[in-house]
Amino acid sequence: MKTLGRRFASPWCRSLACVVAGALPVLAFPAPALWWWAWVALVPWLLLVRSEPAGRRAAYDGWCGGFGFMLAMHHWLLPNLHVFTFVLAALVGAVWAPWGWLVRRLLGGAPSRVRVAAALVVVPSGWLAIELVRSWQGLGGPWGVLGASQWQSAPALRVASVGGVWLISFLVVAVNVAVAVLVAVDRARVPAVAGLLASAAIGSAAWLWSPRPDISGQVRIAVVQPGVVAGAASADHRFDREEELTRKLAGRGADLVVWGESSVGFDLDDRPDTARRLAALARDTGAPILVNVDARRSDRPGIYKSSVLVGPDGPTGDRYDKMRLVPFGEYVPARSLLGWATSVGKAAGEDRRQGTRQVVMDVGGGLRVGPMVCFESAFPDMSRHLVQDGAEVLLAQSSTSTFQHTWAPAQHASLGALRAAETGRPMAHTTLTGVSAVYDANGARIGERLGTEVSAARLYEVPLVRGTTLYVRLGDWPLHGALLVLAVWGAAEAVRALRLRRNAPGPRVPPARTAHGSPARPGH
Template sequence: MKARLLALGAGAVSGLLMYAAFPPAEAMQLGWLAPAPLLLACRRTGPGLAFMSGLACGLTFWLFSLSWITHVTFAGWLILSAACALLVAGFAAAASDLSRRLKGMPAENMLLMIGWPALWVGVETIRTQLGFSWNALGVSQYRNLGLIQCAAWGGVGVVSFILVLVSSALALTFERYMAQGRCCARRPSFELMAAALVLAAAVLGGNRTLRGLAQSRTNLRAAIVQPNIPQVQKWSDEFIDFIYGRLDSGTRAALRAPGLDIVVWPETATPDFLRYSTSSWALVSALLTNGVPMLIGSMDAEFQPGDSMAPQAAFGQGRPARRGPERYFNVSMLFEPGVEEPRVYDKQHLVIFGEYIPFEEIMPFFRNLTPIETSFSPGSGSACFPVPGRGHLISPLICFEDTLPWLARAAVRSGARLLVNQTNDAWFDESAASRQHMSHCVFRCVENRVPAIRAANTGVSCVIDRTGAVRDRISRVGPGAEQADFLVADLWVPPADMPLTFYSRTGDALGLGCVVIWLAFALLRTRLFPGSPER
């Protein structure tokens, strides 16, 4: 019983340390220590008890760090947290099994210092490939610019690897000290020395990269409009004029800045389907007379053939709406002065229970778990829009799409040199969700060496350069904003012929390699590492 309580307690402590490393606390130094208690439990117990320790760690971390999901769905918060916790539990069981099988080998600790981080990164990669890449351990270091430059080689997984490597060294050194007492204190810790060498190489290389990428020139001036519309007002007919007023006043204030190349609105900025709304189209047309292109988040629909209802004119020449919408889309539209039709990007990765209801035809009761009335349809691929007059190719990433590394990578490989994240984080106001969300965009910039613009309805709107530094920022969370905010920023967009990073070329090779290694270990462990079954 005592061993079980200690294992569960160690897992819970690791979960709390991990939670504290991310927003809202953002004590990123704790990210280096967080895995250590769990690893010690894995070292001292068998796989079964280690699984329970990992489950305690995962539940503690995910239930706290994802608590903002309760603003939308309580059941979804519990289900998602439990699913992520099971992956942490699986890591702990495998980590314990590896430790048991390496017992007595001459280089046991050094092998663990490679195996445990590789397993951790493999588990994070599996979660990412399943579509939820939120809060990988390495993301906690998003403000540590010298360290995170290595993400250009292997994504956020490289940073996670280094953190778990250091934590493994701390855990193994602590274990040896407790077992051998004072005599151990007089002996050097080869585990800490090895971890320090890896860390030093990463940080020194990162700082060298930062000096090489220092850029004083700018070649694009962008304005971000943050309307600060509370979620309870966004889809109410009573507040439509209020929303138009916020968008109009914020944009006109931004347009006073000379030399603007583009204005960016957040996700679903208009309170209707812009393509078919007379009011929204009139507002956009009036603002376009200033001669500045606008990237606007809205909703869109495809209609079935039928008799014309024509309740509202479409833009341009009044193309009629059709009876019976067939599919809905969450879109980003680039409007150019003098051009009738906008360029349109349809969001590819939809949020479960937020933008689509799984199995809604055969399990209609799922609709009770979400505030949405019907599902959106996903887009088919990335889009690259040229900025008129500049030629830079930009690629929109809507809502949580910037948390998925392969979407940003695909956009850059298609020619995009500026990422634009348009989001509505008002769903989760007065929580850490917006800051957690923004931290992932930092890594998309470092991985691909391109800057990003982040336009939010509320929360954090900012510009991030290609080193991951947040250069300009609006931060407003919660109700009480009396006006729209705007930000005018100058940034450097790299040329079309810039060399792609290793990550842009190869993707999550590190993470997938870790998954393959651990699958091989699971199949061959009894042959390769006989181990001691009683441990």
């Protein structure tokens, strides 16, 4: 490992190696879903960056790795955004440049034990700062947060109930740093082992002592997934298929029926016939139906994506308008500047309109649900706020039909496990064409998952729970802690640099000379 820098002496070879190394963690996410791989996946990237002799080049290695990570994580966008996918990956990947400099600063050369001990906290904090920045909706939102790769791990989901997906990310990066030190820095193995033990202790403490939800009842939620519907009148045909599947739920005691995103392509005020058909379905099944309307509104300008509750007498008036839209998929940021993306890919030709507030709906029988639409389920704060407002069940209505044969549907469905574990509330993820899944309050899947090849209606027995998790109570404290760590470390570095500058010896003054040119002696 000491010769790693020489093996990639060529700038082009090193850049390519960093791109590949940055892409490696994606194998921990669905579809491969090798969750265990995340705990060592960053090691090659860390070793490459620390071997750089200069901080500027290390920052460039961070950028290259970030580009590789973003491109691999969103490779399924290529058929839709084409070359613009590379542009987005390069722009967002740039946020890893400071992280590359940070890694080299703390782990470069022959780091002391003190520097390694600091790296075990500061480097993961730097990673969280990156995840915070790129979680902004305008940069694509928190899709592919490193901790989300652990959605299948029960211990990691317990950690999520304490500090959200952010605390998992912190621990994953800390373990990778410790492993990299064990591989490459012989003199600092003691703090590296201590870091591994500390990470294990945090996970064990979360498993043993974090509050567990108490079951308080049960609700029967039906998920309707019509599957792929082709044809010029696909919206009408899809509605017919959803209606057919929903009728099969009659007499089965459902408490709520959930359809996917864009399941209704008409505004119900403009189409009273459609509203009447939905009301008849609600009467037949004995349960209200939560549909998702993707249409131009009759009462205000623009196209909205809205969760609309329909009861036996028609729409109940409960409506949630999607707040966080998909960049380029549902709107084009700075359209006057980036509107050309519509000519090279399938970017939105017209911007959807945003809702202004989240809504908790009472669907009858005292059951309160919190709807989200599409990639809003990637935002931890949205589900947390819904639970704080009284939601007993979280619902995500999605489509992902555009990316039917890619990793995207499985990646999207996996987010439900994280949101359920974070909030201590069950969550149903319902799509048009798969993958649909339902999770209990611990993030464990309930019943079968509906894959992309399935067209069906399924009824799930969902346990209701009491109490709240530490994450709901405390919020995004790992992010705040990471920023504090970076601020303290930055201040310490500034003080250290100032002391070195003050203690540095001044310029040497040559001794005075006599008129004959010889050095002057005392007394002369």
